[in-house]
Amino acid sequence: MKVLVTGGCGFIGSNYLHYVVNKYPEDEFVCIDALTYAGNYHNLAPVLDKPNFRFVKLDITDREGVDRLFATEKFDWVINFAAESHVDNSIKNPGIFVKTNVMGTQVLMDASLKHDVKRYHQVSTDEVYGDLPLDRPDLLFTEETPFHTSSPYSASKGGADLLVLAYMRTFKLPATISHCSNNYGPYQFPEKLIPNTIEKALREEKVPVYGKGENVRDWIHVYDHNVGVDMIMHEGKIGETYNLGGNAERNNLTIVKTILAALGKSEDLIEFVTDRPGHDLRYAIDSSKAERELGWSRKYDFDEVIKETIDWYVNHKDWIKDIKSGEYRNAYEG
Numbered sequence: 001m002k003v004l005v006t007g008g009c010g011f012i013g014s015n016y017l018h019y020v021v022n023k024y025p026e027d028e029f030v031c032i033d034a035l036t037y038a039g040n041y042h043n044l045a046p047v048l049d050k051p052n053f054r055f056v057k058l059d060i061t062d063r064e065g066v067d068r069l070f071a072t073e074k075f076d077w078v079i080n081f082a083a084e085s086h087v088d089n090s091i092k093n094p095g096i097f098v099k100t101n102v103m104g105t106q107v108l109m110d111a112s113l114k115h116d117v118k119r120y121h122q123v124s125t126d127e128v129y130g131d132l133p134l135d136r137p138d139l140l141f142t143e144e145t146p147f148h149t150s151s152p153y154s155a156s157k158g159g160a161d162l163l164v165l166a167y168m169r170t171f172k173l174p175a176t177i178s179h180c181s182n183n184y185g186p187y188q189f190p191e192k193l194i195p196n197t198i199e200k201a202l203r204e205e206k207v208p209v210y211g212k213g214e215n216v217r218d219w220i221h222v223y224d225h226n227v228g229v230d231m232i233m234h235e236g237k238i239g240e241t242y243n244l245g246g247n248a249e250r251n252n253l254t255i256v257k258t259i260l261a262a263l264g265k266s267e268d269l270i271e272f273v274t275d276r277p278g279h280d281l282r283y284a285i286d287s288s289k290a291e292r293e294l295g296w297s298r299k300y301d302f303d304e305v306i307k308e309t310i311d312w313y314v315n316h317k318d319w320i321k322d323i324k325s326g327e328y329r330n331a332y333e334g
């Protein structure tokens, strides 16, 4: 079987490849990535020498390039991780989010239909469901929760998901969709809350907390997310959507304080800064469908493994240094 994984130089896609390339030595994996600022070729190091892995630098919005690749490779499965993924960037520059997240998804689906791909999977986010109130812990996002997006990022991901649903119904694209909550783990670009806090704290710089730090996210280890995606590929039913959550709701201030304590740094580093416009209050996922129908369960408990994730960044200072200096952009010479 031949599998296309897009966005494999990013955080979640690279962790996915580390998992599946080793787990399925009989399958061939091709990764395409445009190597945007968020794509780091070094993230592929653990799989680069594997005989069942290959990297091709390609933008998912490049219709002709994508069509040519599909015609040559004849993929059985396509898993789309590629996206512009940072909410703050989407507020500054929404256009690239529409282009990559919506139009790129369309390009991949058109190629999948034309070249008889047996399964297309769209990796999406819980942010398409909007947010939940802080004072109603009983409310969780289910697969039936209507889309109610707040940021250009979530709107572009929701737009892409709606397009996937339309391609399934109108053109019979054999597809599935997953909505996951906030991921943590190794290789996350240091623009996101957890690696950004670790990186700044290690350098004794002020750590920005938006607003009062009350906003709640449901944190899942990237490994558990990727096991869920793999189970959807193998056990999931075409046409279905699955939610994957961490069952670990924490507000941002708690996350930041946890990191500072683990690093032995003072809480004086915390700096409350102007809130993000349209800032979603709370995300929380009901994963019972994936648990019931796929037998998915989480291996990692947030409080037990957050220290391991913090240690990963402490032990990979060169990885962060390369990103901060811009050196990582020279990693791919192909």
Ligand code: NAD
Pocket: 006, 007, 008, 009, 010, 011, 012, 013, 032, 033, 034, 035, 036, 037, 038, 039, 040, 058, 059, 060, 061, 080, 081, 082, 083, 084, 085, 086, 100, 104, 123, 124, 125, 126, 157, 179, 180, 181, 182, 183, 184, 188, 189
């Ligand atoms: P990321 O920003 O770390 O990685 C994105 C990758 O996509 C990068 O390697 C980048 O170079 C590549 N890319 C961007 N535009 C491209 C294009 N036009 N063509 C080809 N490649 C392109 O993102 P991530 O955190 O790994 O997220 C991966 C997916 O998971 C995204 O679809 C995101 O919406 C979704 N998701 C993320 C989270 C999270 O907590 N990070 C949670 C739920 C869902």
Ligand code: TYD
Pocket: 086, 087, 088, 182, 191, 192, 193, 194, 196, 208, 209, 210, 213, 215, 216, 217, 252, 276
């Ligand atoms: P982020 O990691 O950007 O993920 P998302 O916005 O997709 O949930 O942010 C997580 C939360 O942390 C979000 O409520 C915004 C907040 N935040 C901060 O308070 N400070 C920061 O420096 C960052 C990057 C985020």
